[in-house]
Amino acid sequence: MTTDYQQAREALGVRLRELRMSARDGRLTGARLALLLGWSQPKISKLENGKQTATPEDLQAWADATGHPDAYGELLARLKGFESHIRSWRRRLAAGHQPVQQAIAAEYERSAVVHGFESVTVPGILQTADYARSVFTRYAELQRSPRDTEDAVRARLRRQELLYDGTKRFNILIGETALRALICPPAVLAAQLDRLAGLVGLDTVALGIIPLTASLKIPPTGGFWIHDDRLVMVETWHAELWIDDADPIALYLRTWRTLRESAVHGADAHRLIADARRTVLPL
Template identity: 40%
Template sequence: MTSVQQARQALGGKLRTLRVSVGLTGRELAGRLSWPASKISKLETGKQAPTEADVVGWVGATTGDEQDSASVLAMLRTMESAYAEWQRLLGGGARHHQSTWAGMERRAARLRVFEPAFVPGLLQTAGYARHRLAQAITAFGAANDIDDAVRARLARQEILYDSRKRFHFVITEAVLRYGLCPPELMLPQLDRLVAASTLPNVRLGVIRFGTPFIIGPGCGFWIFDDRQVIVEIFSAELTLTQAQEIDLHEKVFGAMASVAAYGADARAVLTRVMEELRSTLPDNDDVGATTP
């Protein structure tokens, strides 16, 4: 279940509480609002999201309390702002989306990132970034501005050299092994990760295969200071700002970080994968680079 579905169910639960508090059945409330009874059920179970007019009508037909109305409307608006379809996000082109992320990163002093499947954007090479962005453009039918988008993604990486900022990345070993780009492009990407792990304000953790997970790795997420969490799922980018959501993701990140390898141990994983990948190439004398 996604956070959006959970939020919709929580909102439905709040509406049900208001109805029950004044002793109305679902059918009685439907009669007061001139709605089909099925709509009451769908709203309360989270199968349908209410409109603001629905919320105002519901509260007016139950408690009539302005504070109840303000509370439920706040829940609704938080849920709506958290869910932004990829098609809309990419409507202005992939480059525009990269610029939006750059702004969020510039405003943050501390970034914590967990990625179970992809190399984080701030650590991507141009070759890897091009393949990832091409996949998104194809999947969502976005405008093909890939050259500008790649440049914008690489420009974001300048903040890694800002000594005032702190970055903590945790990735799984699967990130290193998924065939998301050709091997000859993945080799320099792995070398890039080795180099990034040596930056003084960057911590890079790798969760090795065979490591027992405290919490199973789900979707990736970015924690910006203690202000917000961005979660990427297939159909949307979720922006979470409620304290309990941020606290939960901080706990998950802590669990992931606690089982990751760092420093020389992380670089040993990276270089081992690089050597294995090099051995699969027909002519591997001058492909990629290895770091001792």
């Protein structure tokens, strides 16, 4: 959890405490407010001390119970302000993977230039249906989210139509590990590598692969995606970060450019893909 996020959550907690202390019918104790709301007293404490993220329903109930129903709009705006940056997978996947894919696709449609990096998996924008199906199935098991695999696959594949839009540019770096990681059956990975080979040379896609033997100026970490100069998306195990501050965006772009110095393109990238395919599933 980032410092900015935690500070914003604590600031919301301070505001909730202010509303409780200035309740219309007189100061409310935490125990009394918990009784009115039918909550446990620890929940009141956690919300006020920034230890738990409130839901919109929590905020509405708090505003009503303290006699400040007009404060709900302000509280909701605070919540949306910091949740727009860190989006819990638990909440985002509550309705399955398809809505998440549709939200991501909307950002791709808005973007003219996309810079992306993935170290150990083939990026979603380049995945075959079978590869995507394996990924969605495994993540649904991990996150215990609704199984809407086929809808999610269709949504992901529709996004790939943007690869053929001449007004867009995709600058994508992949670690060689992604060419060999068996997160799917070997035959599926072989077909995925054929797909990648076919994208080398596409005029809207600059596909670079960082060889395992490359000299690296910085150690690569998790993947990230930069949309123009307005947004960076970073996936972690617990959440998806949406970063729209200028300085961090500039840092991610510098990181991408530094990683690119270790990548190979064109014929050399094609050779790495072919070598990996022969290893995964010999012809």
